[in-house]
Amino acid sequence: MVSNLIWMVSRGILLGALLSAAPVLAQSIAEKVEVCAGCHGQDGKPVDKTIPIIWGQQAGYIYIQLRDFKRGDRKNEIMQPIVSSFEKADMMAIAEYFAQKRWPELGQPRSPKNVAQRALSAEHSVGCTGCHLEQFQGDGTVPRLAGQSQAYLAKTIADFRTGARGNNPGMTDLMRATSADDLAALTEYLAGL
Ligand code: HEC
Ligand code: HEC
DSSP, X not given: OHHHHHHHHXXXXXXXXXXXXXXXXXXXXXXXXXXXXXXXXXXXXXSSTTSOOOTTOOHHHHHHHHHHHHHTSSXXXXXXXXXXXXXXXXXXXXXXXXXXXXXXXXXXXXXXXXXXXHHHHXXXXXXXXXXXXXXXXXXXXXXXXXXXXXXXXXXXXXXXXXXXXXSOHHHHHHHHHSOHHHHHHHHHHHHTO
């Protein structure tokens, strides 16, 4: 009887502790993502063209970027201080939070035919869709590119080429091996998807 009572009491206490801890945890993630909206947008549309869409981006990819900003493998004076206090569990929860949102439509124009043709022939020789998938929707740690902000795509591709973005040497090699004109066409094409 006594051990039964102890069991019930301990269960009760444990349950109580779990119930009171749960909202606190949930709130801390909600609080942590509040700041993001100031730049990445209340409705998922970034407030500036050079800021990437993160709503509906692949969770694995978002997590890797937050981790790389924190480690300093991806250098950015805006993002690095924002993630500096995040633990791995925070970054995973934040990645999941944004991945579950609906990708926003920026309404960027479809690229003209000659640009699309140039982009597709560059795509065929490099094989971007081998990793980014057929609709450039990405998967896991490979990002979605379709409909991403054109100015951001241009900036980050330039950063891969100069080495300013050095967190993925494979992408840097690929971007260096592709001509600037082909990349400009790809950027315009991808933004309009
Ligand atoms: C003050 C503006 C600002 C705030 C606030 C901000 N970001 Fe960013 N974020 C940026 C900019 C600018 C970039 C692009 C950096 C670059 O060009 O490399 C970026 C890049 C990113 C990327 C990389 C996306 C990609 O496609 O590679 C992720 C992920 C990200 N931010 C997540 C967040 C999260 C999560 C928060 C909130 C905790 C947040 N950001 C808050 C401005 C901001
Ligand atoms: C071998 C696989 C592979 C191929 C081929 C490839 N990519 Fe990528 N790409 C990746 C991965 C993985 C990342 C994420 C890198 C990181 O974690 O920072 C990436 C990132 C990117 C980004 C950054 C997106 C963002 O939100 O910041 C752009 C832009 C991009 N790739 C464009 C291209 C284009 C254009 C091609 C073809 C010319 C291409 N990639 C070919 C694997 C690939």
